[in-house]
Amino acid sequence: MTLNVKVFRFNPETDKMPRFDTFKIEEFPNMAVLDVVMNIQNYHDPTLAYRCSCRIGMCGSCAMYINGRPRLACRTQVSSLGTKDITIMPLPNLPIIRDLAVDMEPFFEKYKKIKPYLIPKQDLKEPVICKPDSGERELIDYMLECITCGACYGACTMVATDPHYLGPAALTRAYCLIADKRDAATRERLVIVEQSEGVWRCHTQFNCAEVCPKKIVPTQAIQQLKKRCVFKRLGLFRG
Amino acid sequence: MEEIKADILILGSGGAGLFAALHAYDSNPRLKIVLATKGLIGKCGCSRMVQGGYNVVLDPKDSVELHFKDTIKGGAFINNQELAWTLVNDAPKRIHEMETKIGCFFDRREDGRIHQKPFAGQSFDRTVHRGDLTGIEIIARATDQVFARDITVLEETRGLELLTNSNGDRVVGALLMNIRTGQFIVVNAKAVIVATGGSASMYKISAPSFDKTGDGMAMCWRAGAEFVDMEMLQFHPTGLLAGKSRLSGSVLEEGLRGAGGRLYNAIGERFMERYDPERLERSTRDRVARAGYMEIMAGRGTPAGGVLLDMSHLGAEFVESKFPGMCERVRDIGKDLAREPVEVSPTAHFQMGGVRIDVNCYSSLKGLFVAGEDAGGVHGANRLGGNGIADSTVFGARAGDAAAEFAQSQDWVPVDQVQVKMFTNNVLKFFGRADGPDVYQLRDELKNLMWEKVGVVRTGQKLEQALKRLAEMSEEVERAKLPTGSLRGYNLALNEILNLRNQLVVAQLVAASALYRKESRGSHYREDFPETDNQNWLCNIFMRKKGDGYFIETRPVKLTRLRPEDVAAK
Numbered sequence: 001m002t003l004n005v006k007v008f009r010f011n012p013e014t015d016k017m018p019r020f021d022t023f024k025i026e027e028f029p030n031m032a033v034l035d036v037v038m039n040i041q042n043y044h045d046p047t048l049a050y051r052c053s054c055r056i057g058m059c060g061s062c063a064m065y066i067n068g069r070p071r072l073a074c075r076t077q078v079s080s081l082g083t084k085d086i087t088i089m090p091l092p093n094l095p096i097i098r099d100l101a102v103d104m105e106p107f108f109e110k111y112k113k114i115k116p117y118l119i120p121k122q123d124l125k126e127p128v129i130c131k132p133d134s135g136e137r138e139l140i141d142y143m144l145e146c147i148t149c150g151a152c153y154g155a156c157t158m159v160a161t162d163p164h165y166l167g168p169a170a171l172t173r174a175y176c177l178i179a180d181k182r183d184a185a186t187r188e189r190l191v192i193v194e195q196s197e198g199v200w201r202c203h204t205q206f207n208c209a210e211v212c213p214k215k216i217v218p219t220q221a222i223q224q225l226k227k228r229c230v231f232k233r234l235g236l237f238r239g
Numbered sequence: 240m241e242e243i244k245a246d247i248l249i250l251g252s253g254g255a256g257l258f259a260a261l262h263a264y265d266s267n268p269r270l271k272i273v274l275a276t277k278g279l280i281g282k283c284g285c286s287r288m289v290q291g292g293y294n295v296v297l298d299p300k301d302s303v304e305l306h307f308k309d310t311i312k313g314g315a316f317i318n319n320q321e322l323a324w325t326l327v328n329d330a331p332k333r334i335h336e337m338e339t340k341i342g343c344f345f346d347r348r349e350d351g352r353i354h355q356k357p358f359a360g361q362s363f364d365r366t367v368h369r370g371d372l373t374g375i376e377i378i379a380r381a382t383d384q385v386f387a388r389d390i391t392v393l394e395e396t397r398g399l400e401l402l403t404n405s406n407g408d409r410v411v412g413a414l415l416m417n418i419r420t421g422q423f424i425v426v427n428a429k430a431v432i433v434a435t436g437g438s439a440s441m442y443k444i445s446a447p448s449f450d451k452t453g454d455g456m457a458m459c460w461r462a463g464a465e466f467v468d469m470e471m472l473q474f475h476p477t478g479l480l481a482g483k484s485r486l487s488g489s490v491l492e493e494g495l496r497g498a499g500g501r502l503y504n505a506i507g508e509r510f511m512e513r514y515d516p517e518r519l520e521r522s523t524r525d526r527v528a529r530a531g532y533m534e535i536m537a538g539r540g541t542p543a544g545g546v547l548l549d550m551s552h553l554g555a556e557f558v559e560s561k562f563p564g565m566c567e568r569v570r571d572i573g574k575d576l577a578r579e580p581v582e583v584s585p586t587a588h589f590q591m592g593g594v595r596i597d598v599n600c601y602s603s604l605k606g607l608f609v610a611g612e613d614a615g616g617v618h619g620a621n622r623l624g625g626n627g628i629a630d631s632t633v634f635g636a637r638a639g640d641a642a643a644e645f646a647q648s649q650d651w652v653p654v655d656q657v658q659v660k661m662f663t664n665n666v667l668k669f670f671g672r673a674d675g676p677d678v679y680q681l682r683d684e685l686k687n688l689m690w691e692k693v694g695v696v697r698t699g700q701k702l703e704q705a706l707k708r709l710a711e712m713s714e715e716v717e718r719a720k721l722p723t724g725s726l727r728g729y730n731l732a733l734n735e736i737l738n739l740r741n742q743l744v745v746a747q748l749v750a751a752s753a754l755y756r757k758e759s760r761g762s763h764y765r766e767d768f769p770e771t772d773n774q775n776w777l778c779n780i781f782m783r784k785k786g787d788g789y790f791i792e793t794r795p796v797k798l799t800r801l802r803p804e805d806v807a808a809k
Contacts, residue, residue, distance in 0.1 A: 011726070013728075028482060028483045028484070029482045029483075029484075030481040030482050030483075030484040030486065030571075030572045030573070031483070031484055032484055032485070032486060032571070034485060035483070035484050035485055035486075038485060041731055042679045043679060045722075046679075046721075046722050046731065046732035047722050047724075047725065047726070047730075047732070048731070049729040049731060050731075051278070051279075052449060053278045053279075053282055053283045053284075053287075053448045053449060053450050054282075054285075054287060054288050054448040054449075055448070055449060055485050055486060055489070056288065056486065056489045056568060057567075057568070058287055058288050058372060058374065058375055059278075059282040059283065059287050059288070059448065060282060061278060061279060061282050061283070074485075074486070075571060077571060077572075079573075097419055097728075097729060098726075098728065098729045099729075101729060104279060111386075112386050115387070116383045116386060117342060117380075117383035117384045117386060117387040118340070118341065118342025118380070118383070118384075120339060120340055120342075124339050125339065126335075126339065127334075127335065127338035127339065127345075127352070127353055128338075128351075129350070129351035129352060130347055130351050131347065131349065131350065131351040132346075132347050132348075132349065132351075133349075134351075137344070140344075141344075144344070144369070144375075144376060144379075145372070145375065146379070147375060147379075148282075148379070177342075180342075180344075182339075182342070183342075
């Protein structure tokens, strides 16, 4: 079977307008969209620019806009698209370096704003004892699977309309730390996320959750944060 | 040309690079530290891809002596015993640091303490993990901590060459290239830490991420550092087979065999019964990989050239809950790991050989520190599953500490501009050359050549043939073409040429060292010398550059803590 692949091409330094190049690519079994992109770049047009690293969904480098939806190219099987026509574009809401490679800097700038690193409590000297059935980390544990691929960021309409909104991934990380009993900076982070460009920008549209390749629901983290922000305002927040 | 002055330059952002950065900074926050990484920080390299977990002694019933013994046995007794001893003793400190300072959280047992799971080749269940995708947690959290510190991070910036003084015995910095813009950067550093990973990607079926192409090793070689045991390259027994997809070769983790997974050939025989009746599938990687390869070569493989990994007898619910990441990956190719056998093949995975270092990661060149897969000696002839990420974090941390101390007592040695010019010309020469060998064809040829001639089973004749062709290819790659109108920035074809150039250096070291070792040991199997020969070959092979060629010699292993007879006696 032959795939009709349309690939977005744009060099912001020289091109006034982006264009699409079309390639006919032979499909093979187990072909991922990343295979398609690599095939094009290796054997058809070596000037194509894209980014990838691990090719097994662990590094989050190859998020692209594939047939109208942010996805990891490596984890998107061609057969799952249900069509032989494939359109590949860069991840939305981020500046384009060239072609399919975007500049992740704005995404990570916001990620850094919430202080994404553990600030351990003074008395944390040993690994904490935490029973798996205690429920203490129930939500955090699966959210830690985040690979910061930016798919949620590319899918979020609020990010699209407000360049300052922290976005789903940064807020999810903030929640993981705020809910982590080892961390000493809970209030500090709540102050950051309760700003107008924080949690209240989320309009619970669940676009982020729909596209997350790790099946995380950032909306859930954001709602948890909103609850804590309200409690904090009311003077009821303990922690 | 941009010039940066730094106390410490770190190349690589896997476990070794990140821990080096954190430790160097925490040793002395006033040091100017530059970390350059080929991809995005924490996203490239293989630490991120660690699935199974991290070997460490935590349980009072376990001991570092046992972990040490397993490591030396697994390494077929040619490990540098001081490095292995350092590994097992520092690993608990690093896990402790990760849980209390860095912010990692590993899976827990019923009683709330850190869970440890069984891995192959180990006398105790000591593998700490987070599900079956452990690397994400370790590397993401370590990256977060880098963000908390004043460390200069240069992303999508690759190392091209180490810069040396006029005598060639002191590394004074490195020449880098910003991949996005194609611009060169000179970093004048008191200490350089190389931690870019190995070159197993030079094989047709291989596990590593695509950005890992032996860059650090090749740079160290060209700069004149001494190497050890380069023939030792590990094939992981269970690489997923997915046809022509690049998913092929990705590892299905060791814990699957640890948990009781079975391997069958195409005619339904549980073939490990013939190769290691005692340990079966829980034998070490070298043995299981070779067994699988032998079965395939004997015509008992599947049509696609694999053997079968079966988990179904353990119960679908168990498999799905313990190995969700593996199930998901297999599902991507339309198979069900929990309910049916899955085709696997040995896959090129990890280099035990590398730059010779001491316990503080000093190499043979002043100012050059090496940690992680780029360094050799810790694992001997075969690495145990779960000792890899332990290696990178333990020795990364040590390199950071040592480089910080070194940098405080040293001054900068000026960069030689003539050398810089020579190195930049050696990259720029490709532009405007529309005719010449195609780099992608050469790369594909290298992968096939290494698989067939320098692979799981080697012979003197095949290795000689490989060396001859590799030497020719090293000349061909220098004449490779670039598309007309190629841009300097984000030029993947140019980067492929630079990758291939480095892979060819490492490939030749592996083949030459493999030809030299006339016995079989660990991951190195010579069909023409199938026995392990402790009489003549209980030694390490050292190589260093000499003119355009190399100098090679053996030195007996220093059995400072454990001798083969100590293990055999018990």
